[in-house]
Amino acid sequence: MSETYDIIIIGGGVVGCMTARFLSRYKLSILLIEKEIDIGSVTSAANTALVHPGYDPVSGSLKAKMNVAAVPLWLNLSEELNFAYERCGDFVVAIGQEELPQLDELVERGKRNGVTGMSIVSGDEMRKREPLINPAVSGALFAETGAMCDPFGVTLAAAENAVMNGVTILRDTAFEDFIIQNKRIVGVKTNRGAFGCRWAINAAGLYSDVVMHKAGVRPEFKITPRKGEYLILDRADFELQSVYFPVPTEISKGIMATNSVHGNTILGPTAHDQDDKEDKTNSESGLQEVLEGGRKLIPCVDPRHVIAVFAGLRAAGNAPCETPGVDYGHDFIVEIPATIQGLVNLGGIESPGLSSSPAIALRVIDLLKDAGEKLVEKSDWNPIRPARPRFRHMTHAQRQAVIEKDERYGRVVCRCENVTEGEIVAEIHSPVPATTYDAIKRRTWLGTGRCQGGFDLPRVTHILARELGISETAVSKKGGDSTFLLRPTKQAEDDHD
Amino acid sequence: MTNLHYDVVVVGSGPGGLAAAISARQNGAEKVLIIERDIELGGILLQCIHNGFGVEVFKEDLPGPSYAQRFIQQVHDLKIDTLLDSMVLETTPDRRLFITNRKLGIREIKAGALVFAMGCRERTRAQIRLPGSRPAGVYTAGTAQRWVNVEGYMPGKRFVILGSGDIGMIMARRLTFEGAKVERVLEIMPYLSGLTRNYVQCLQDFDIPLQLNHTVKRIIGNNRVEAIEAAAVDEQRRIIPGSEEIIPCDTLLLSVGLIPENELSRQAGVRIDPVTAGAFVDSRFHTSVPGIFSAGNVVHVYDLVDWVTQAGLAAGKGAALFAQGKLAVSDKVVRTQAGENVRYIVPHTFDPNLLAEEAIPLQMRVKQPIEAPVWVEAVCNGKSVTRKALPYARPGEMVTLNLKPDVVDSFRESGTLTVNITER
Ligand SMILES: Cc1cc2nc3c(=O)[nH]c(=O)nc-3n(C[C@H](O)[C@H](O)[C@H](O)COP(=O)(O)OP(=O)(O)OC[C@H]3O[C@@H](n4cnc5c(N)ncnc54)[C@H](O)[C@@H]3O)c2cc1C
Ligand SMILES: Cc1cc2nc3c(=O)[nH]c(=O)nc-3n(C[C@H](O)[C@H](O)[C@H](O)COP(=O)(O)OP(=O)(O)OC[C@H]3O[C@@H](n4cnc5c(N)ncnc54)[C@H](O)[C@@H]3O)c2cc1C
Numbered sequence: 073m074s075e076t077y078d079i080i081i082i083g084g085g086v087v088g089c090m091t092a093r094f095l096s097r098y099k100l101s102i103l104l105i106e107k108e109i110d111i112g113s114v115t116s117a118a119n120t121a122l123v124h125p126g127y128d129p130v131s132g133s134l135k136a137k138m139n140v141a142a143v144p145l146w147l148n149l150s151e152e153l154n155f156a157y158e159r160c161g162d163f164v165v166a167i168g169q170e171e172l173p174q175l176d177e178l179v180e181r182g183k184r185n186g187v188t189g190m191s192i193v194s195g196d197e198m199r200k201r202e203p204l205i206n207p208a209v210s211g212a213l214f215a216e217t218g219a220m221c222d223p224f225g226v227t228l229a230a231a232e233n234a235v236m237n238g239v240t241i242l243r244d245t246a247f248e249d250f251i252i253q254n255k256r257i258v259g260v261k262t263n264r265g266a267f268g269c270r271w272a273i274n275a276a277g278l279y280s281d282v283v284m285h286k287a288g289v290r291p292e293f294k295i296t297p298r299k300g301e302y303l304i305l306d307r308a309d310f311e312l313q314s315v316y317f318p319v320p321t322e323i324s325k326g327i328m329a330t331n332s333v334h335g336n337t338i339l340g341p342t343a344h345d346q347d348d349k350e351d352k353t354n355s356e357s358g359l360q361e362v363l364e365g366g367r368k369l370i371p372c373v374d375p376r377h378v379i380a381v382f383a384g385l386r387a388a389g390n391a392p393c394e395t396p397g398v399d400y401g402h403d404f405i406v407e408i409p410a411t412i413q414g415l416v417n418l419g420g421i422e423s424p425g426l427s428s429s430p431a432i433a434l435r436v437i438d439l440l441k442d443a444g445e446k447l448v449e450k451s452d453w454n455p456i457r458p459a460r461p462r463f464r465h466m467t468h469a470q471r472q473a474v475i476e477k478d479e480r481y482g483r484v485v486c487r488c489e490n491v492t493e494g495e496i497v498a499e500i501h502s503p504v505p506a507t508t509y510d511a512i513k514r515r516t517w518l519g520t521g522r523c524q525g526g527f528d529l530p531r532v533t534h535i536l537a538r539e540l541g542i543s544e545t546a547v548s549k550k551g552g553d554s555t556f557l558l559r560p561t562k563q564a565e566d567d568h569d
Numbered sequence: 570m571t572n573l574h575y576d577v578v579v580v581g582s583g584p585g586g587l588a589a590a591i592s593a594r595q596n597g598a599e600k601v602l603i604i605e606r607d608i609e610l611g612g613i614l615l616q617c618i619h620n621g622f623g624v625e626v627f628k629e630d631l632p633g634p635s636y637a638q639r640f641i642q643q644v645h646d647l648k649i650d651t652l653l654d655s656m657v658l659e660t661t662p663d664r665r666l667f668i669t670n671r672k673l674g675i676r677e678i679k680a681g682a683l684v685f686a687m688g689c690r691e692r693t694r695a696q697i698r699l700p701g702s703r704p705a706g707v708y709t710a711g712t713a714q715r716w717v718n719v720e721g722y723m724p725g726k727r728f729v730i731l732g733s734g735d736i737g738m739i740m741a742r743r744l745t746f747e748g749a750k751v752e753r754v755l756e757i758m759p760y761l762s763g764l765t766r767n768y769v770q771c772l773q774d775f776d777i778p779l780q781l782n783h784t785v786k787r788i789i790g791n792n793r794v795e796a797i798e799a800a801a802v803d804e805q806r807r808i809i810p811g812s813e814e815i816i817p818c819d820t821l822l823l824s825v826g827l828i829p830e831n832e833l834s835r836q837a838g839v840r841i842d843p844v845t846a847g848a849f850v851d852s853r854f855h856t857s858v859p860g861i862f863s864a865g866n867v868v869h870v871y872d873l874v875d876w877v878t879q880a881g882l883a884a885g886k887g888a889a890l891f892a893q894g895k896l897a898v899s900d901k902v903v904r905t906q907a908g909e910n911v912r913y914i915v916p917h918t919f920d921p922n923l924l925a926e927e928a929i930p931l932q933m934r935v936k937q938p939i940e941a942p943v944w945v946e947a948v949c950n951g952k953s954v955t956r957k958a959l960p961y962a963r964p965g966e967m968v969t970l971n972l973k974p975d976v977v978d979s980f981r982e983s984g985t986l987t988v989n990i991t992e993r
Contacts, residue, residue, distance in 0.1 A: 304695075308832070350791065353702045356808075380695040382703075468667060468675045475674040482671035484606065484656040488832075492669075522828075524693040526709045530716055544722060549705035554792035556705050557722040558819075561747055564721025 076268030077103040077240075080260055081275055082247045082283055084111035086227045086429045087421050088275035093153075093230040094433040096237035097455075098447040103269070104231075104239060105262060107246035109551030110511045111504060112227030115277050116426065117514060118352065118384030119300070120341060121223050121332060122315060124424045125162065125215035127182030127190065128325065132398035134406060136185045138428035138435070143187075143217050145430040153229035154459035155222055156333040162218025162315035165198065165369055166210045174319040175213045182215070189216035202313050204370050218315055222333050223426050224514045232503040233457035237450070241504060244551065247276065250287050250415075257287065257414035271445075273416040273436065278349045278387045280405075280419040289409045289417055290391070297349050297385040298422075300341025301358035303366070305377040306522055307335040316369050325423075327365025329373075334517060339366035339373065341384065352383045379522055389420020406432055408439050416440070460498050462516075464490045485535070486528040488521025493535060500539045507540060509533070510550045533557070575602040575650070576892040577885070578666060578680035580657050580833065583612020584874050585865020586686030587640035588881025589888065593684070594647045596889035601649045602678070604668060606656040610644065611637035612688055613711070613866075614874065616718045619739055621766075625875035636874060662838040662858055681892035682860045684884050685834055685848070689866040691736075692826040699731075701788030704795075710736040710824040714743070723747055725820030729797050730754045731785050733965075735763035735872065737824025742771035751775075752816055755783040755799055757806055760938045762826070763965045764872055785821065786813060794819055827870045837861055844913045845869040852919035852929045853887030853896075854880060862888045869915050869932075872967050876932065897922070901983045905931060908948070908989035910962070912936045919972075921980035929972045935962045935990050942993040945970050949986045954979045962990050 079095065081088045084106030092104050108114065123146050129135035150157035166172045175192060182190050193201070195209045235241055242264065251259035251266060259268040276283045281295045311331060318326040330338050340362045359381060366373045393400040405419035416436055421428070441447060461474050463481060474494070475482040481494030499506040499515045506512045509519075509532055518532065519525030525532075533556055537544040548554045577593040579586045582605035590603045609615060614622070617633030624630055627639070644651065655670040664680040691709040699707075708716075708724060714736060716722045726749050730737045733756040741751045754772060759781050761768055772779055780799070786808055787798040801812035829847040831839070839848045840857035847868040848856040854864050864884035865877045890896040899920035907913050914933045923929070931947070939962045946956035947970060954976050962968060970988060980986075 303698075308835075353787070354698075354700045356698075356700045356786070359698050359700065375698065376696075378695055378698055379693075381698060381700075471669065472674045475669070475671070479671040482669050482674060483654065484658075484669060487606070487656070490658065522693075523690045524695055526691050526693060526712050529708070529712055530720055534720070544720070548792075550792065552792050554705040557716065557724055558726055559723050561717055561721050561723050563747075 074265050074267065076259070077101045078269065079103070079271045079273060080105065080267055080269040081273045082260065083275035083277055084231065084241065084243070085114060085275065085277050086112065086116040086223060086230070086426055087277070087418055087432055088273070089227045089230040089234065090429040091273060091275060091433040091436050092234035092239045094430070094437060096234045096239050097449055097453045099450055100447070102234070102239045103267060104234070104241045105245040105247060105260070106241065106243045109244050109508055110506070110514070111231050111241065111243060112224045113510070113514070113550070115384055115387060116227045117224045118382050119223055119423070119426060120328065120330065120338065121221055122162065122330065123157070123219040123221055123427045125182070125190070125217040126185050126187045126424070127178050127215060128320065129185065129424065130393070130398065130400045131181055131184040132395040133393045133400050134404045135424060135428070138404060138406070138431045139424045140186045142428045142431035146219060149430055150221070152455045153226070153233055153457045155225040155229040157219055157221045158333055159217065159219040160314050160331070161214055161216045162317065163198070164213040164317045164319055165205065166212060166319055167206055167208050167368060169210050171319045172210050175211060178213050187215065187217070190214065202316070204310060204312065204372055205316070206369055206371055220315060220331060220333050226426070228504060228515065229457050233455070235503040236457065237453055247283060252287070252412070255412055257412065269414070271414050271416060271440070273418065275418050277421065278385055280387065280421070281389070284417050284419060287412050287415050289411060289415065290405070290419070293389060293391055293405070293419060295349075295387050295389055295420065296345050297347070298343055298345050298388045299352070299358070299383055299385055300343060301354055301362055301383045302338055302340030302381065303359060303362050303378050304380040304382070305337040305339065305373065306379045307337070308522070309377040310337070310372070311335050312337050312370070318365070318369060327362055327368070329366050329369045334520070336379070339363070345388070349385065352385060354381045354383050358383070380520065380524060386422040387420060388422050391420050404428070404432075406435050406439070408443055460502070461495065463492045463495060485531050486516070486518035486521070488523050489517050491516045491518040491528070496532060496535050497539060500536065507536075508548050508550050509536065509556070512536070529556070573676060574679045575600045576681040577601045577684065577888045578678060579603045579684040579686055579885075580666070581605065581612060581686035581688055581865070581867070582610040582651070583686060583688050583865060584614060584637065584640065584877045585688070585867070585881040586612065586684065587637065587644060588878045589684040589686055589862070589864050589885035590649050591640060591643050591647060592882040592885030593889040594649055596886045598889040598892050603644065603649060603651045604655050604657055604666070605651065605653050608654050610641045610651060610653070616711075616715050618718045619743070622874045625873065626878055657833060660833045660837040664860055682862065682888035684888050685861065685863045685867055686865045686881065687830040687833060687867045689827040689829045689870055691823070692828060694823060697825055699785060699788060702791055704788070704790040704793050706790070706794030706820045707788060708820065708822055710734065710740045710822045713822050714740055717743060717747065723749065725749065727752060727818040728820045728822055729785070729799070729816055729818045730822045730824060732756060732823060732825035733761045733763055733768070733779060734824035734826065735767050737822055738763050738767040738771040740822060740824070741777050742775055745775050745777070751777045752818055753777070753799070754779045755785060756781050757784040757802055758782075760963065761965050765963070765966070784808070788821060789815070794821055797821055827866065829867045829869065831867060834863065834867070839863070842913070842917065845915065849917045850915065852883065852916045852923060854884035854916070855887050860891050869913065872965070876967070876969070879930070901980070903980050903983060904985045906985050906987045907933065908987040910936050910939070910990045911988050914988055921977060924972060924977045924980065925974055928974060931970045931972060931988060933968050933970070933988060935964055935968065938963045939990070939992055943990055944993050945988065945990050947972070947986055947988050949979050949984055952979070954986065958993060
């Protein structure tokens with residue numbers, strides 16, 4: 073075993089990174105391993121991006137408890153970590169009289185869960201607040217703690233703050249098995265060799281079942297990926313005022329229409345179970361379903377408004393709720409299992425997993441303390457992760473100042489989102505460096521506008537090659553063999569002679 | 570650069586912008602500035618290294634960069650200022666511009682008259698909602714063209730091209746020259762969307778099959794494109810079940826249309842025609858905002874560069890006159906109206922008094938192809954004004970009808986001129 077850590081976190085999604093960040097407060101050596109080329113690139117990058125108030129989960133479930141416990145943490149967290157977070161409130165919109173009674177049910181459930189700040193607004197009021205809403209709206213539930221965020225931005229900010237405070241992150245590093253001695257986990261095997269540890273934290277998202285089974289824990293637990301497809305609409309066409317859910321059905325929260333921190337409207341998600349944990353493809357039928365569902369709330373939606381499509385996979389589990397008397401079979405798992413030592417087991421963290429992530433991280437700390445771990449705070453822990461300059465959001469005077477310091481901030485590389493060369497270079501040399509096109513895109517939102525990278529792609533490829541000291545043909549979209557370019561042209565080869 | 574006030578400012582240095590700047594200077598504007606975000610003048614022509622430019626203007630068949638060079642030379646000769654590597658971030662209705670440049674930082678520039686010549690961008694995968702995975706290897710044809718012709722890199726070795734636009738067809742030939750295999754060009758419509766001449770010279774001559782009424786149903790491959798699933802479509806452009814076919818390839822190029830780049834125009838309050846996605850303009854390419862002109866692909870998507878140059882010349886003249894306070898305000902206006910089988914006409918209006926001095930070209934595209942001799946006929950108040958015969962009419966090829974000074978008597982009053990394109 074090459075190195076030994078106090079704690080190894082398996083998985084760099086929002087749950088793993090948030091846990092790393094909160095644990096970095098203590099005198100512990102921590103390693104986070106992530107199988108993809110970048111952190112936060114799986115479910116934490118492809119979801120509805122909402123911090124839910126907590127009226128939706130079944131009362132008494134761990135989902136409800138974690139969600140509601142996390143809500144008050146977000147504002148402070150967004151200020152410490154400097155990620156995009158907007159508390160605009162959210163609405164559950166009843167269309168037609170027959171849907172109205174369900175709003176009262178939601179309010180009741182919300183109260184049982186401990187949600188505050190809910191109110192019922194009339195159809196008239198709703199039409200006033202959102203001119204684009206379906207005129208057949210009969211009323212809505214408004215929850216003032218609902219918020220939009222940039223979920224990848226949250227994950228990245230937590231990861232960077234963890235690194236600033238001494239956590240090691242290894243990407244492109246996949247967990248393969250535990251090293252177990254006398255019913256105690258003493259290390260993990262990865263594709264990059266073995267690492268010793270006293271504790272392992274399973275935060276592997278869609279693969280959390282596979283990971284826990286390697287430790288012999290909960291053999292009956294199974295994750296069934298449930299796909300959600302989305303459409304993104306151009307903010308140049310229209311911008312919604314807030315976040316709108318339809319009244320929920322038995323199986324899902326339904327197709328919603330929401331503004332985003334980018335100002336683009338997001339429609340989705342669908343909800344269809346599948347076997348494949350990697351298949352995040354979009355289907356024609358899925359996109360059609362989103363369009364039709366979205367029109368129920370916002371009738372003016374037109375296919376011509378679409379600028380991007382994507383899909384995410386919910387890690388839907390089958391863990392029964394442990395609260396006596398609550399009959400619910402799809403709860404979160406946040407536990408230290410009794411059958412093995414040295415494992416913190418997190419599983420089935422589907423929605424509202426993003427919303428709950430800070431509370432889950434704090435719960436992990438409590439569990440470790442309960443297990444006798446003496447957590448000593450560092451005197452020099454720095455909870456602040458500074459924001460980097462974002463040309464798009466600056467005044468002209470601020471832009472002038474940043475260009476005077478570094479002229480690369482004066483050259484716009486992404487014409488739709490106004491991302492500059494300076495910002496791209498800064499991301500390549502940041503605490504969790506961007507090494508691929510998609511990594512830059514998620515960090516800067518470059519290439520997410522109307523032209524979808526058509527303009528910036530050759531330019532970003534060039535900058536990545538230059539800054540990383542590699543050939544342009546080695547620059548990739550998302551690591552591995554996802555390279556953009558095959559070889560120099562014949563003509564270019566001749567020119568080099 | 571100390572003085573940031575110009576008589577005429579041109580945004581964009583493609584053939585439209587170059588012509589506008591030259592013409593503004595030649596028509597009396599003293600201080601003229603071209604702002605270009607790229608590091609060279611020339612616009613999209615710089616990556617069009619194939620021949621096919623200048624047949625109308627120079628009666629010569631030139632590669633894109635050579636065509637541009639003739640105008641760039643004039644820009645220098647006429648001592649027109651240029652600001653390269655400078656992006657216009659913002660404009661206002663009173664013609665102030667905010668630019669960013671690495672050396673200058675953020676600058677405000679005031680223009681006596683403004684010409685927008687920002688060109689267009691390509692329609693993307695998302696806009697046609699292509700299903701499937703999201704691997705590397707799906708590019709717009711123009712992005713691939715830049716890579717191959719400007720940066721000197723091949724983006725793949727086995728290609729499928731979706732859309733029969735001109736850039737896609739030109740790239741099919743270019744990639745074949747470079748030793749790549751172009752498996753097929755798929756077109757969802759029952760007709761070609763680009764020029765017939767490009768079909769013959771770029772596809773037929775290289776045995777590259779074109780399949781009309783076909784589309785891509787799905788992209789396959791996780792990291793890099795491994796194949797696409799092609800399928801035939803019916804008259805409603807719905808996929809015909811059972812017609813699916815997997816075509817192995819490593820790259821999918823999209824040549825599915827161009828969209829005028831009008832974000833700056835919108836900021837300045839310029840009214841946009843939903844059909845062309847460009848500004849409403851008169852025959853001088855004056856937009857709805859006084860002193861703001863618009864020329865080239867930013868107005869509507871042209872097929873031949875020569876017409877872009879002409880539009881730039883007209884816009885530049887208008888801008889120079891406006892800046893000098895000499896642009897006559899007319900009491901009469903004629904509106905053009907797309908009649909039978911015509912999708913749109915540019916310009917949207919013209920001043921009949923101007924027609925007494927100079928011919929006004931009306932440019933339009935047909936809705937449906939007619940593969941038989943047609944009349945292009947302009948009608949005003951139920952009377953035929955002028956007409957011309959063409960051997961056929963196709964959506965991919967722009968139709969021009971020249972209104973000559975000798976028909977000026979048809980427009981004694983304000984009115985509407987309708988153009989119809991029908992079978993002879
Ligand atoms: C369609 C959809 C909509 C949603 N909307 C919302 C919402 O609006 N609000 C909300 O609160 N929640 C929402 N969620 C849920 C939320 O996105 C997830 O709960 C959250 O992102 C889960 O984070 P995670 O870290 O557990 O998982 P992930 O982000 O998937 O992270 C797990 C990480 O583990 C890594 N990993 C897996 N196996 C290994 C291995 N063997 N070795 C190393 N690393 C490994 C993965 O690569 C991955 O990066 C939504 C989810 C979906 C799919
Ligand atoms: C790929 C391609 C192939 C073609 N092939 C042929 C052919 O073979 N024969 C033929 O006759 N015609 C051809 N055409 C058509 C013809 O070349 C174009 O119609 C013509 O170049 C358009 O000129 P333009 O000046 O309107 O735009 P462009 O040439 O696109 O120029 C616009 C310029 O504006 C700049 N710009 C945009 N926004 C800003 C901003 N905010 N700040 C600063 N600068 C900005 C851009 O960088 C660009 O340089 C082709 C067109 C394309 C796109």
